Amino acid sequence: MIDIHNISKWYGEFRVLTDCTTKVSKGEVVVVCGPSGSGKSTLIKCVNGLEPIQQGQIHVDGAEVTAKGADLTALRSRIGMVFQHFELYPHMSVLENLCLAQEKVLKRSRTEAEERARALLARVGMSEHSTKYPSQLSGGQQQRIAIARSLAMDPIAMLFDEPTSALDPEMIKEVLDVMVELAQEGMTMMVVTHEMGFARKVADRVIFMDVGAIVEDRPTADFFDNPESERAKDFLSKILNH
Amino acid sequence: MDYNWNWSVLLEEQYLDWLISGFGWTIAVALSAWCIAIVIGALVGVGRTVPNRLISTLCTAYVELFRNIPLLVQMFIWYFAVPEMVPEDMGRWMKRDMPNPEFVTAVVALGLYTASRIAEQVRAGIETVPPGLSAAGKAHGLSLSQIYRYILLPISFRLIVPPLTSEFLTVFKNSSLALTIGLLELTAQSQQIAEYTFQGFEAFTAATVIYVCIALLATVIMILLEKYTRIPGYVGKEG
Numbered sequence: 012m013i014d015i016h017n018i019s020k021w022y023g024e025f026r027v028l029t030d031c032t033t034k035v036s037k038g039e040v041v042v043v044c045g046p047s048g049s050g051k052s053t054l055i056k057c058v059n060g061l062e063p064i065q066q067g068q069i070h071v072d073g074a075e076v077t078a079k080g081a082d083l084t085a086l087r088s089r090i091g092m093v094f095q096h097f098e099l100y101p102h103m104s105v106l107e108n109l110c111l112a113q114e115k116v117l118k119r120s121r122t123e124a125e126e127r128a129r130a131l132l133a134r135v136g137m138s139e140h141s142t143k144y145p146s147q148l149s150g151g152q153q154q155r156i157a158i159a160r161s162l163a164m165d166p167i168a169m170l171f172d173e174p175t176s177a178l179d180p181e182m183i184k185e186v187l188d189v190m191v192e193l194a195q196e197g198m199t200m201m202v203v204t205h206e207m208g209f210a211r212k213v214a215d216r217v218i219f220m221d222v223g224a225i226v227e228d229r230p231t232a233d234f235f236d237n238p239e240s241e242r243a244k245d246f247l248s249k250i251l252n253h
Numbered sequence: 254m255d256y257n258w259n260w261s262v263l264l265e266e267q268y269l270d271w272l273i274s275g276f277g278w279t280i281a282v283a284l285s286a287w288c289i290a291i292v293i294g295a296l297v298g299v300g301r302t303v304p305n306r307l308i309s310t311l312c313t314a315y316v317e318l319f320r321n322i323p324l325l326v327q328m329f330i331w332y333f334a335v336p337e338m339v340p341e342d343m344g345r346w347m348k349r350d351m352p353n354p355e356f357v358t359a360v361v362a363l364g365l366y367t368a369s370r371i372a373e374q375v376r377a378g379i380e381t382v383p384p385g386l387s388a389a390g391k392a393h394g395l396s397l398s399q400i401y402r403y404i405l406l407p408i409s410f411r412l413i414v415p416p417l418t419s420e421f422l423t424v425f426k427n428s429s430l431a432l433t434i435g436l437l438e439l440t441a442q443s444q445q446i447a448e449y450t451f452q453g454f455e456a457f458t459a460a461t462v463i464y465v466c467i468a469l470l471a472t473v474i475m476i477l478l479e480k481y482t483r484i485p486g487y488v489g490k491e492g
Contacts, residue, residue, distance in 0.1 A: 059392055061388055061391060061392060085394065087392055088394025094385055094388070094392075098385040098389035100408075102408050111403060112395060115395060143485075144484060144486055146485070146486035
């Protein structure tokens, strides 16, 4: 489904990604972790072309994202993305947030879009908030709405960029619950996160990155029980035993 | 001070007519110029923020050209120089046949000058919108123009209502410069009343009061606009 082949990326002289190669198959949940500055967010943003790369290719569902003149808007509309800071449109009500791209990109009618939006709001437990504005809601609520907004586009895969990093501890669970449910329903997911409990529970594979390179890319149990590299051992010992 | 106050001149039919007509021209120049300024200012301001280098350079050039030349000089250029610089037929038409030449010139000069200032506010507004919001729009497949239309512009226009209010007031005050190219707007008419009646204090007091009333009304309108467009729980205090 997502095929990342040998990609490299530079910001000017500074190399942020070094020959990264990995695959995410249909229905697979892959967690990307690693210390900050390791390039995990950059990697996930390359998948839908939000960040351009200078070398290598990325294919999503057979279409090459990195091709010159690729129709990125069409491709992006098929891949959901959830951001660290939610990025809900502040001037629109919750319902309008969910309807905008459905109407403008997928050309759904208002009624159709609203119907889909309401179903998804119910699913993430936010039905009673549909007329509120984002800044009237808590972080956890906003992130659940952001997830529903992406799902409204009926994506073939979902990208999560540190979806719980900006949340208060007690709100992390409500967002993770939604994500776990989604994973169990068979959604293809690529998740950048530090939530190792989530990774253990639903991830099929864990990718560990350090200084812009993929250091480990292994089945979840393998990764946690006997990490190969020193760097990953060190990382796990720090975030698991505190 | 030995001065013979006589407020009643203001109510004499001829002078009252002058004041009313001056008031009318002031409003007409300012509002027409404002319409030009909003449209061109929004386009140029947006143009300065788009990824296309050619467009953003042209728009930057526009802003630097129009905001760096004194408005009075611009009025003179439009009124005296431009008709000589355009093709001869057009120049002749501008000088001889164009209806209300002082009015049209004042509106164009004031409108294009104010546009450069509004463009800067629009640009600042757009650049204040958190970049993550356009990234979210992009990630959902919205095109660049849709991102501007549905996300960047609605948010940035709300953010710039307060500076736009100042600009709206300035356009009324700047319209008084039109008297230098012979438009009989409010300031010119008060000057004329002062010359005819030697009651300068009364004439200019009337003009002052009228300008202040216009400004207060404009401020109230903008405050209502700000209230009406306020995003619940977002910028500033709750409505």
